[in-house]
Amino acid sequence: MQPTPPVRPFAILMVGLPGSGKTFFAAQFAKAFGSPFIDINELSGYCQDDAAAAVVGKTFLQEIAKTKQPFLYEGDSNTRARRSEFVRWARSEGYRPVIIWVQTDVTTARSRSVKNQRLSREAFDYYVRRFSEPNAGELYFVISGKHPYSSQSRAALTFLKQIGQQTEDEALPSKAPATTPPVAKQRTQVPPPTPASHPMRTMSSAPRRGQIRSTRYIVQ
Numbered sequence: 775m776q777p778t779p780p781v782r783p784f785a786i787l788m789v790g791l792p793g794s795g796k797t798f799f800a801a802q803f804a805k806a807f808g809s810p811f812i813d814i815n816e817l818s819g820y821c822q823d824d825a826a827a828a829v830v831g832k833t834f835l836q837e838i839a840k841t842k843q844p845f846l847y848e849g850d851s852n853t854r855a856r857r858s859e860f861v862r863w864a865r866s867e868g869y870r871p872v873i874i875w876v877q878t879d880v881t882t883a884r885s886r887s888v889k890n891q892r893l894s895r896e897a898f899d900y901y902v903r904r905f906s907e908p909n910a911g912e913l914y915f916v917i918s919g920k921h922p923y924s925s926q927s928r929a930a931l932t933f934l935k936q937i938g939q940q941t942e943d944e945a946l947p948s949k950a951p952a953t954t955p956p957v958a959k960q961r962t963q964v965p966p967p968t969p970a971s972h973p974m975r976t977m978s979s980a981p982r983r984g985q986i987r988s989t990r991y992i993v994q
Contacts, residue, residue, distance in 0.1 A: 783844040784934060785864035789851045789908060790876035792893055792901050793886035795919030799876055800846045802923055803930065810838055810845040839867040852905045857912065872937070874930060875908055878919035913937070 790796040797813060804811035812834050818827035831849060838845050850856045857873065864871035878886075880902060887893040893901070908914040915933045917926040 781938065782868060782870040783842050785844070785860075785867075785869035785871045786846040787851055787857060787860050787864075787871060787873050788846060788848040788876065789857070789873050789914070790919065791878065791880065791883045791905060792898055793883035793890075794876045794878040795886075796874075796876040797848060799874070799917065799919070799923060799926065800848055803927055804846050806927070807844075810843060812838070812845065812847045812849075814849040835863075839869070842868060844869075852901065854906050854909065854912070857908070861912075870937075871913070872934070873908055873912055873914035875914050875916045876919045877916055882920065 786800075788796040788800045797815070800811050800813070803809075812831055814827055814831045817830050817834075818824055821827040821830055828849075835847065847860070849860070851860070851873075861871040884895065884898050887898050888895055915930060917930055
């Protein structure tokens with residue numbers, strides 16, 4: 775009988791346009807399962823500038839990594855280069871990095887951002903121009919920022935269970951630092967469902983290296 779491979783905790787990186795609903799989803803998902811959620815934009819309100827917030831956010835990540843707890847993170851994830859830095863860092867710390875991409879049409883996302891006074895139209899358009907979508911070389915899961923949290927959280931949970939355990943032959947890459955400047959956010963308050971167990975720790979169905987290179991689901 776072969777020993778059960780160790781379970782790597784998830785490091786979930788939130789991706790999406792400002793106003794897409796990624797901060798709302800991450801906050802509720804983290805609350806439901808008792809996991810830390812680091813939001814760089816939230817930290818920036820307590821720091822002198824964005825650069826200081828990035829340093830504080832990186833320090834938080836390093837401290838959480840010592841605990842090997844699963845966590846969610848919202849930082850500068852607009853470009854593939856930034857996401858790659860986060861993925862390399864997470865793997866070097868023994869985590870399984872996963873991207874959750876919250877999709878919302880540009881018109882709705884812009885309206886939310888401007889209405890909530892998070893960004894001006896010009897600033898929002900800058901983020902749109904800078905945003906690069908996750909591609910086939912990244913492991914990501916797509917949810918809707920316009921559908922109910924309950925259905926999207928169930929879909930995300932199913933996905934995490936499917937890819938849950940690492941196999942013994944998965945090699946961790948060499949340690950590389952991650953830089954994490956801030957991005958914009960959106961807030962809403964809706965009570966999440968209470969799970970029976972912690973899904974980000976008790977995973978099953980372990981794919982072998984190369985079997986799942988990237989995954990894209992759109993939940994309606």
